[in-house]
Amino acid sequence: MIIQRSFSGSVVAFLSLVFLATTACKSKEEEAASSVVTVQASHPTVGPISEEIAADAILAPLSQAAIAPRISAPILREYVQRGQRVKQGQLLIALDDRDLRGAAADSRGTVTTANAALTTAVNASIPEDVKKAETDVAQARAARDVAVRTADERKKLFQEGALSGRDADTAYAAAVQAQSTYDVATKHLEGVMSTTRATSKQTAEGQLTSAKGKLMSAEAQVSYAQLRSPINGVVTDRPLFPGETAQSGATIITVMDTSSLLAKLHLAQPSAQKLHVGDKAEIKIPGVDDPLEGTVSFLSPALDAGSTTVEVWVKLSNPSGIFKVGTPVHTTLSGTTVSNAMQVPSAAIVPSADGSTAVVVIGADGSSHKRTVKVGIRTPETVQIVSGLAPTDNVITEGGYGLDDGTKVKIGKPGADVDEDDKPAAGRAAEDKG
Incomplete structure (x- = not known):
């Protein structure tokens, strides 16, 4: 009985040792693993x-025209609506110009009058002055000739003793006076021919030029009443309606060219120096899955005074107009390549x-x-x-x-x-x- 208990205890002890050894081995292996x-x-x-140069920007139009009238006048008619495409030179808005057209008509009358005055000066007034001066010269010449002959005859009679010396001196004095009158008439004719004639013509021409200038100004005022688009684009704003008064210098219609859009980036100078006009760029637009291709179209030649950055324009083609001005975008450009x-x-x-x-x-x-x-x-x-x-x-x-x-x-x-x-x-x- 004692032997069986001892054997059983030995078996239990052996199994315990084996279990402990196995557990220790597994722990070491698990720790190692x-x-x-x-x-x-x-x-x-x-x-x-x-190298990738990334920057955020806001899409801007390729060009924009904020059209403001140069005169203050009521709006007579509007020919376009917001969102409508327009062409360069197309009439957009007409202002009331009745008073301006009246002023232009008055100026045209002044031009007609000045033109007639010039014609009169050239063809009538000036020739009459010349003719009168020539007549005076002819009369003075005839009087001089008569006085000279008379003085010569009386001098001869005086020498023969048939005439007193006093009468001979009087005839001589009359001849001298006649010669002086002739000289004055000749100089006057020369003055009319060279000075008076040219001055009168220039005066008439100056009056005509002045009248034409006033007419041009009046016609320009009339043209200011018609507002035309300076660019091809889309009407994006038109705040006033017919009957309202447009104020001089205040924008009443805006046209944007959105056929291409510009992402205007501000980059550090070292990054901007690695770019060239024509370089390709990737533009990511919210809501568009794939990035779009843009092209560097402008590199500012000077740093921005406030931020000391370089302004770079990336041009994005937008012929269908699906991309909108003011959209925030993320732009990536390629710099140095190895x-x-x-x-x-x-x-x-x-x-x-x-x-x-x-x-x-x-x-x-x-x-x-x-x-x-x-x-x-x-x-x-x-x-x-x-x-x-x-x-x-x-x-x-x-x-x-x-x-x-x-x-x-x-x-x-x-x-x-x-x-x-x-x-x-x-x-x-x-x-x-x-």
């Missing part, structure tokens, strides 16, 4: 990469304690190792590696953040449980034995 971190990894790729760049996914980049940039690679021993790298161009998807990495390195692309150096890793889906097949063989044997 749980220390392996599952990650995703890939080798660096080599290919072209372009044709053969070593690249890794952006998620592979991890920060280092010293502030440098690093990646985590899988060593030959299956452990993780952080490696400092120098990066170049960054995009939302990939990052250029300038130095610090080889094409054969296996870089952890997901699950590497926060890993300590030397951590055992395996490639799989991060966060997945360790499968039965992944357990060490010794652990499975111990479990089978238990």
Whole structure:
């Protein structure tokens, strides 16, 4: 009886030892398996990469005309409605211009009068002045000739003793006076021919020119009453109605050219310097699934004084008018491009304690190792590696953040449980034995 109890106790003790040994073995294997971190990894790729310059903007029209009258007058008629397409030169609004047309008619009458005055001056007044001056010269010449002959005859009679000296002197004085009168008439004729005639014509021409200028001004005032579109586009605003008074200088109709829209970006100078007119850009519009293609159409030659940025215009074709002015958009442009760049996914980049940039690679021993790298161009998807990495390195692309150096890793889906097949063989044997 004593022997049986001793044997039974020995068996129980043996089984307990085996159970404890099996449990300890399983605990070690489970601890070893749980220390392996599952990650995703890939080798660096080599290919072209372009720097992406992104900015937000508001779509603006290609051109815009805020049309304001130059005169204050009631609106007589409106020929277009909001949303209507118009062409350059098309009549949009007519103002009441009856008083202006009356002033223009008065100016045309003044021009007619001035033109007649010029005709009279050239064909009548001026020739009469010349003719009178020529007549005066002829009369003065005849009187001079008579006085000279008389003086000569009396001088001869005086020499013969048939005439007194006094009478001879009187005849001589009359001849001198006649010569003076002739000289004055000749100079007057010359003045009429050279000065008076030209001055009278110029005066008449000046009056005609002045009258024509006033007519042009009056006709311009009449034209101001008709508001025409300076561009092709769409009427976007027309706040007044017929009968209301349009004030001079106040916008009463707005036309926008929306056949193309402009995303006006403000970029830092280093980024703007990498762009050229004609470069392509991607424009993302809310509600539109796929990005649209735009083109750089303008680069400001000067910095904005307030923000020290460069204004860049990206042109978006909009022939159907489905995109609206004022829509917020996100624009991406390509800057510097490297044709053969070593690249890794952006998620592979991890920060280092010293502030440098690093990646985590899988060593030959299956452990993780952080490696400092120098990066170049960054995009939302990939990052250029300038130095610090080889094409054969296996870089952890997901699950590497926060890993300590030397951590055992395996490639799989991060966060997945360790499968039965992944357990060490010794652990499975111990479990089978238990």
